[in-house]
Amino acid sequence: MAASSPTEANGPLATPRRILVVGGGGRENSLAWALARCPGVEQVWVAPGNGGTDLLPGCGALPIAETDAAALREACGRHGVELVVVGPEAPLAAGLADELRAAGLAVFGPGADGARLEASKRWAKQLMQEAAIPTAAHWSAAGEAEALALLRRLERPPVVKADGLAAGKGVTVAESMAEAEAAVREAFAGRFGEAGAALVLEERLSGPEVSVFALTDGRTMVVLPPAQDHKRIGEGDTGPNTGGMGAYAPAPLLDAAGLERVRREVLEPTLAALRQRGIDYRGVIYAGLMLTAAGPKVIEFNCRFGDPECETLMPLLGPELAAVLAACARGRLAEAPALTVAPGCSACVVAAAAGYPGAVRQGDPIDTAITVGDHLQLFHAGTRRAPDGTTVTAGGRVLAMVAQADSFDAAFARAYDGLAQVRFEGITYRRDIGHQVRRTVPLPAR
Numbered sequence: 022m023a024a025s026s027p028t029e030a031n032g033p034l035a036t037p038r039r040i041l042v043v044g045g046g047g048r049e050n051s052l053a054w055a056l057a058r059c060p061g062v063e064q065v066w067v068a069p070g071n072g073g074t075d076l077l078p079g080c081g082a083l084p085i086a087e088t089d090a091a092a093l094r095e096a097c098g099r100h101g102v103e104l105v106v107v108g109p110e111a112p113l114a115a116g117l118a119d120e121l122r123a124a125g126l127a128v129f130g131p132g133a134d135g136a137r138l139e140a141s142k143r144w145a146k147q148l149m150q151e152a153a154i155p156t157a158a159h160w161s162a163a164g165e166a167e168a169l170a171l172l173r174r175l176e177r178p179p180v181v182k183a184d185g186l187a188a189g190k191g192v193t194v195a196e197s198m199a200e201a202e203a204a205v206r207e208a209f210a211g212r213f214g215e216a217g218a219a220l221v222l223e224e225r226l227s228g229p230e231v232s233v234f235a236l237t238d239g240r241t242m243v244v245l246p247p248a249q250d251h252k253r254i255g256e257g258d259t260g261p262n263t264g265g266m267g268a269y270a271p272a273p274l275l276d277a278a279g280l281e282r283v284r285r286e287v288l289e290p291t292l293a294a295l296r297q298r299g300i301d302y303r304g305v306i307y308a309g310l311m312l313t314a315a316g317p318k319v320i321e322f323n324c325r326f327g328d329p330e331c332e333t334l335m336p337l338l339g340p341e342l343a344a345v346l347a348a349c350a351r352g353r354l355a356e357a358p359a360l361t362v363a364p365g366c367s368a369c370v371v372a373a374a375a376g377y378p379g380a381v382r383q384g385d386p387i388d389t390a391i392t393v394g395d396h397l398q399l400f401h402a403g404t405r406r407a408p409d410g411t412t413v414t415a416g417g418r419v420l421a422m423v424a425q426a427d428s429f430d431a432a433f434a435r436a437y438d439g440l441a442q443v444r445f446e447g448i449t450y451r452r453d454i455g456h457q458v459r460r461t462v463p464l465p466a467r
């Protein structure tokens with residue numbers, strides 16, 4: 022039992038044999054898949070998982086909600102879990118990692134204090150300001166009158182952001198003052214519930230966006246290759262925002278020197294500022310960056326992996342991943358083996374249900390005769406097993422097809438070939454994912 026104590030200072034830093042991943046999306050399945058293939062890992066459970074979890078070698082689903090801390094704790098005891106990896110932000114913000122740590126478990130994921138980096142934009146902006154981390158200028162408002170008065174003093178329409186967790190929907194990049202004002206009024210009218218009870222107005226920046234992930238034990242960090250995702254539903258990056266329709270990594274926008282600059286100017290100071298607040302942050306720091314003419318600036322922090330960036334990155338990470346996440350959870354990252362990163366290109370395309378990001382039909386059977394392999398993965402997201410054993414759609418983003426190759430052209434060709442073998446009623450995906458790094462992007466075949 023001592024081997025799984027999160028505060029254990031001595032003793033061997035063994036690879037965890039039994040791991041629990043908390044969450045039920047494509048991100049969690051890709052984490053489980055990557056952890057299960059690390060030598061020394063015997064079994065990975067995913068709670069609650071989804072229709073694809075039991076299909077992953079060495080993985081199994083547990084029917085426990087990600088919010089049910091007591092049942093998760095009990096399952097960890099019953100299965101002798103030596104590492105818990107929490108995927109989504111909501112349970113982290115609600116203190117799941119704290120509860121599990123209090124029970125003596127090693128947890129990869131920050132406590133509720135550290136999760137404020139994502140759960141409160143005001144808090145995160147203040148931290149950035151105090152630590153001189155490059156980010157957009159901002160103004161906080163706790164009430165409608167204050168926000169409207171602020172608006173009147175601004176020369177250009179700002180970006181209007183709900184302070185709290187709004188499932189990726191709390192941001193309006195206003196094109197006009199009238200649009201900004203409408204966003205302010207809607208937020209205070211309760212559009213985002215409690216999350217919109219306070220707002221942040223931000224200077225609008227411009228430049229390409231890139232995501233950088235650091236794995237940390239609160240003191241040291243490992244920085245992963247940069248990834249770029251596509252948030253819009255439509256080809257040509259048009260239409261409404263989604264949770265993410267695809268991604269690729271490593272994003273050439275940030276070369277080694279650029280990534281080093283992000284580490285020095287953003288990630289290290291963020292970790293230092295967290296520590297200064299007494300926060301022992303063990304998990305992922307996700308920096309969403311805009312590469313402006315004045316250098317990289319933080320658009321947002323998240324306290325977990327991005328989805329689908331996670332699905333894109335996991336196949337590039339080496340067999341040390343389980344040991345590295347466990348070392349982060351135990352506050353001993355400096356002792357962990359170096360995390361190897363495969364040199365190739367990784368491409369991810371998300372298949373969504375018709376209607377996404379609006380309301381979607383569920384329960385359509387999924388037909389996948391595809392053979393996954395070393396360089397092709399199919400991660401289930403919004404799927405479930407029907408009582409008759411078939412796998413059916415159960416959400417907006419249904420599947421993530423991921424492929425690796427020596428070039429982005431070859432990696433995307435492989436991912437799209439894979440998707441051509443997947444069928445369900447209303448399947449929808451963008452054919453231009455990664456257009457920035459592909460030489461030829463086919464016109465829509467519809």
Ligand code: AMP
Nearest residue numbers: 157180192194223224225226309320321
């Ligand atoms: P967030 O939820 O904070 O990532 O914001 C969603 C999207 O809004 C980002 O991916 C950006 O495209 C855009 N955005 C957020 N903040 C800004 C900003 N200060 N300037 C320009 N665009 C922004």
